[in-house]
Amino acid sequence: MNLGKGERIKKKATLEELAALVGGQVEGDRLLEITGIASLEEAGEGEISFLAELKQWPRLEKTKASAAIVPLSVPSFPKPLIRTSNPYLAYAKVQTFFTHQPYSPRGIDSRAYIGQNVRIGRDVSIYPFVYVGDGSQIGDRVILHPGVYLGESTQVGEETILYPYVVVMERCLIGRRVIIHAGTVIGSDGFGFAPEGDRYVKIPQVGIVQVGDDVEIGANCAVDRAAMGKTWIKRGVKTDNLIQIGHNVTIGEDTVIVAQVGIAGSTEVGNRVALGGQVGVIGHIKIGDGAMVGAQSGVAQDVAPGQVISGTPAFSHREWLRTQAVMPKLPEMKRALAALEKRIKALEEKTSPK
Amino acid sequence: MNLGKGERIKKKATLEELAALVGGQVEGDRLLEITGIASLEEAGEGEISFLAELKQWPRLEKTKASAAIVPLSVPSFPKPLIRTSNPYLAYAKVQTFFTHQPYSPRGIDSRAYIGQNVRIGRDVSIYPFVYVGDGSQIGDRVILHPGVYLGESTQVGEETILYPYVVVMERCLIGRRVIIHAGTVIGSDGFGFAPEGDRYVKIPQVGIVQVGDDVEIGANCAVDRAAMGKTWIKRGVKTDNLIQIGHNVTIGEDTVIVAQVGIAGSTEVGNRVALGGQVGVIGHIKIGDGAMVGAQSGVAQDVAPGQVISGTPAFSHREWLRTQAVMPKLPEMKRALAALEKRIKALEEKTSPK
């Protein structure tokens, strides 16, 4: 096994080829050769850059990039352009083109521990200090970085990448093309205790966690296994770092969860939901498809599909904005109220029969 | 050492035996043989289920379970029952009965690193890639999962389970029957710096962390060692994932701490306190026995025993609920105030001598 990095393969493409990749229109030299993509400030000779929004126009004027990906609405410009309706998506695709390296499997390092009755697919990379528990199944082209822990009878689907010290506890199921960043724990015990007098009796957490295909989970997160049944992170979910998912939670497809969010047990989050950073969600509620929750909000009851909410407890985001604008005026309102009361009293005295 | 899982031992019990286990009363076939426990929806032939609260009654009517654990108040039912005053506790006990496997020690794996002058009790399980620092003491039947790190002169009490990549820094003391989930760090340096001009001088953190018996700590938490003396998590404390405990904090017995809570240095939390998810507690205060703090609250001063508080900064939970109900009406109140002011002005003009 060769753990060496090997030479990075340098790539290049014509403007025409990149335009085809992103579904855009070339303006200018179609055969211009591009060797990389960088920000407007950092791009140089031979590189392409991108303008995500029209208002960044002044940054485009100063760029040293040889070409740029721009929105459809950008006026003509003295450099070659690729026009597209979604420059940010085009950037993602071009960046992927330039940075993607062909995968060369490392095999199974002799310093990894592989248990009994483990099934390992083809072309895997299992690095030193990986622990694979008995009865586990690892798909083709899976990469287990140093120190990954797979408990007994776990399954990891094809082309999944687990970064250093990712822990997958026993019987949990990880889908295909999943990415889990370093230090994240999948399948720790749910937080379940039954009070008996002043003390607590632990409720065995015998369920699992299932992670769907194409999920990406950030670093140092914790996803608890179900008490019974499963905690389920469905296809396409993307989470940032340091998030907490309680037992028996379901997260719907293509939902996005920003850093430090916590979701309590048995809550169902719908598809294409967006939860802002540091949001807290109580247990046993439903958040409808397409709902959005503002950063730091506390969600304490069901959320209808498509609703946009903020605050603790959260309500309509629009109303919350109005409320927050009034907040700094509260002390003044209190004084105004007292002053009005005095004036009314004066009026009452004046108009009373003496 | 055999790291194989071995066959799970299948268990069964009569309804009568389970009733004795949970202190309940059988109604129906006392000798009915039960092979497992599952939720009302998932239980099948031969399994028992449970009804935690009377309002879940419609779920009971549809269950395919062969028997059910129910509250005392449930009316008669066509299936065998165990009546008990605390069905949730009964579930915990029956689930423990069915899932508990006899412990078979794995011994000390040759891929673990064991330092000098280490005392290791009987029947331990020390997995690959565990690191045990010099002078440590490990009690009987302790389980150190892969990658556990014990610093120099640490102590781990009997029957404690440390999950993968738990870190216990030097000289820290872990009690008996403690469970610490994956990735948690015990004994990192407290956050202490003395300003010297614009810069900071590190204050050596020379104290320890002491974790009492029967404590359970979640995944990816951080518990800092004391500056001097000890950070102390007392007997029976249960914490969820991703919590932060500052240096010199004391957490009282049987206190429950939900995910992502942070407690700043030198604060004393009493016995049987409950801190909701994402709560923040400032340093150098006291939270009295039995107090409860609502999720996401910020506790900025002492809390009397038994108090129930919410908000940032936190005050009476009941008053906070009333306050929050008014919040969305703030903009309306501001407009109303302005309108009243106008009406008063009009009245004042009307009643003034011209």
Place this chain on the structure above:
Amino acid sequence: MNLGKGERIKKKATLEELAALVGGQVEGDRLLEITGIASLEEAGEGEISFLAELKQWPRLEKTKASAAIVPLSVPSFPKPLIRTSNPYLAYAKVQTFFTHQPYSPRGIDSRAYIGQNVRIGRDVSIYPFVYVGDGSQIGDRVILHPGVYLGESTQVGEETILYPYVVVMERCLIGRRVIIHAGTVIGSDGFGFAPEGDRYVKIPQVGIVQVGDDVEIGANCAVDRAAMGKTWIKRGVKTDNLIQIGHNVTIGEDTVIVAQVGIAGSTEVGNRVALGGQVGVIGHIKIGDGAMVGAQSGVAQDVAPGQVISGTPAFSHREWLRTQAVMPKLPEMKRALAALEKRIKALEEKTSPK
């Protein structure tokens, strides 16, 4: 390689020597021999203690310490004293003097994995289960505790200490005299996805993280690598545990970040800023030098240098305090408003022509 702890070297110093160390004035026996420092309650014969603030005076009167470090303003006292303008800083320095042990390098343990083309300085300590990726550079006297992961082409400066399971992903740069506590991840992918219809396309995160000299980062934190360019934690920054730093964030020199703070992408935090526990900061804003943000606040827009703010969204801390004082009175204000309205209506009817 000897991983044994060895005997701690016992230190002692005269009061005169300690006074010189901290820049203080001795009062009493200049040649009194001191063997350690402890809190006023715990210090005993031969030890020195310290009084950080004058109001702790009653604790000083009861101490069994043989001497004390005190503020300049303390009245005369029957025990030997060191007077200084900053007793807390003096404590830091004296504690460092008594606890600092001469460093004895452990060398490179045979159970560590060292990749190809790695450059390792003199007198390092590389413990078992450390993984050093190809092309990495490790400075003199660096300590890599068990399980540290260094990705390909990383650099770690002189005298830096990485605690167990610290992960530094490929190409990231760690400065000199840096301390990173256990479980922290440096250089995980930034959270960047471009929507394409209902799904998300990952934006490759090809930048790095650069950590300046004399930085200290707490346990179980996550610092994301830049999308392009770098995430930059500048010289002297000190962070507590469980913090999240998004991609392309810059943290200025000597800034202090308390536990569980989250900072979203591309935000620039100035020098000597202080962020309280659990603060959230949105992306793409600037926080000026010397600004302070109260615990649990949400920062949603630029903050001027030196500003002190609190709340979600945050505004002037002073105004926030006044606002929060009014909060519990909101329900009463609402009732008062309704009552005034009635009284005005009555007045209006009374003064109207019938």
